[in-house]
Amino acid sequence: MLVLDDLTVRYGDRTAVAGVGLDVADHEIVSVLGPSGSGKSTLLRAVAGLQPVAGGRVLLAGRDLAGVPAHRRGVGLMFQDQQLFPHRDVGGNVAFGLRMHGASRAAARERVAELLALVGLPGAEGRAVGALSGGEQQRVALARALAPSPQLLMLDEPLGQLDRSLRERLVVELRQLFGRLGTTVLAVTHDQGEAFALADRVVVMREGRIAQSGTPVEVWERPADEFVARFLGFANVVRGTVHGAVADTPWGKVGVPAASAPGERSLLVRPAGVRVLPAGSGLGCEVVGRTFRGEHVLLALRPERGPGLESSVALRGAPEVGDRVGVEFAASEVVVLGG
Numbered sequence: 275m276l277v278l279d280d281l282t283v284r285y286g287d288r289t290a291v292a293g294v295g296l297d298v299a300d301h302e303i304v305s306v307l308g309p310s311g312s313g314k315s316t317l318l319r320a321v322a323g324l325q326p327v328a329g330g331r332v333l334l335a336g337r338d339l340a341g342v343p344a345h346r347r348g349v350g351l352m353f354q355d356q357q358l359f360p361h362r363d364v365g366g367n368v369a370f371g372l373r374m375h376g377a378s379r380a381a382a383r384e385r386v387a388e389l390l391a392l393v394g395l396p397g398a399e400g401r402a403v404g405a406l407s408g409g410e411q412q413r414v415a416l417a418r419a420l421a422p423s424p425q426l427l428m429l430d431e432p433l434g435q436l437d438r439s440l441r442e443r444l445v446v447e448l449r450q451l452f453g454r455l456g457t458t459v460l461a462v463t464h465d466q467g468e469a470f471a472l473a474d475r476v477v478v479m480r481e482g483r484i485a486q487s488g489t490p491v492e493v494w495e496r497p498a499d500e501f502v503a504r505f506l507g508f509a510n511v512v513r514g515t516v517h518g519a520v521a522d523t524p525w526g527k528v529g530v531p532a533a534s535a536p537g538e539r540s541l542l543v544r545p546a547g548v549r550v551l552p553a554g555s556g557l558g559c560e561v562v563g564r565t566f567r568g569e570h571v572l573l574a575l576r577p578e579r580g581p582g583l584e585s586s587v588a589l590r591g592a593p594e595v596g597d598r599v600g601v602e603f604a605a606s607e608v609v610v611l612g613g
């Protein structure tokens with residue numbers, strides 16, 4: 275459906291998107307994830323036709339979009355900086371794009387009612403935009419973007435302004451809604467929870483390039499390199515020398531999965547793979563932090579050698595700050611990273 279071929283975008287002599295290649299299939303939901311400044315918004319704006327392209331091509335359903343103005347591209351936009359029109363009511367906001375595309379008043383009215391029902395605001399046509407909650411405004415913005423049945427829907431930090439619990443609920447609704455409608459979606463976010471919950475595929479960007487692309491499970495289980503691992507919030511990353519089924523690391527010997535490539539590598543140990551033992555066995559550590567995470571507790575540990583460790587343990591019987599413990603590493607929770 276959407277093909278980006280060696281896409282490059284520059285601001286003056288600063289390259290914001292550097293030769294990105296990306297295919298989005300029909301009905302696929304792709305989340306572009308990355309730290310602030312990695313080029314996510316610029317990528318989206320270039321696809322939308324809001325930002326000139328310095329090199330490469332954007333193809334939508336086989337059509338080269340070079341020279342096609344934004345409003346003729348057949349893409350729906352829901353951008354953070356595109357507020358609702360405050361002087362129009364809800365119905366007027368949703369109907370805006372339809373009327374621009376030449377829909378009759380009656381046809382627009384019918385479509386608006388359908389969309390408001392779809393986003394969970396049936397009968398809200400006459401409500402004033404200013405009287406809506408943040409979540410309701412997001413739903414109206416979504417209905418507005420979906421109204422002209424775009425070939426591709428693009429979302430830029432769609433839920434960024436909302437509080438966490440509402441965001442978590444809306445993201446599930448969005449995924450169900452897009453699935454039902456068969457919408458092709460390219461979404462941009464810096465929030466990994468949102469990206470992983472929404473997408474069929476996650477694309478992680480770093481400095482204008484794609485650092486990794488894969489299903490949420492693939493990226494979560496096998497981060498491509500140290501950058502992606504740290505961006506996903508994993509803290510237990512060290513350099514080590516892999517030989518056979520073990521690696522020599524600053525923490526001592528760490529078991530690695532069978533058939534790991536030998537040599538000097540970056541290793542990730544997931545917090546669940548740092549198993550707590552009674553003091554006196556394994557690598558000695560002091561518990562320096564303890565964060566309640568619902569089902570489990572995340573311990574911050576200061577080992578007697580090597581950098582700090584995070585360990586995820588069951589709530590019941592979790593050690594306290596100041597306790598001394600030992601740890602061992604579970605090879606099944608170790609990932610040998612690329613790069």
Ligand code: ADP
Pocket residue numbers: 285288289290308309310311312313314315316317
């Ligand atoms: P992200 O969406 O990942 O936060 P952006 O696409 O906004 O990243 O920005 C990518 C890079 O381009 C950053 O280095 C940013 O400073 C730069 N940039 C973004 N917009 C402009 C602009 N209008 N003029 C100059 N540089 C810009």
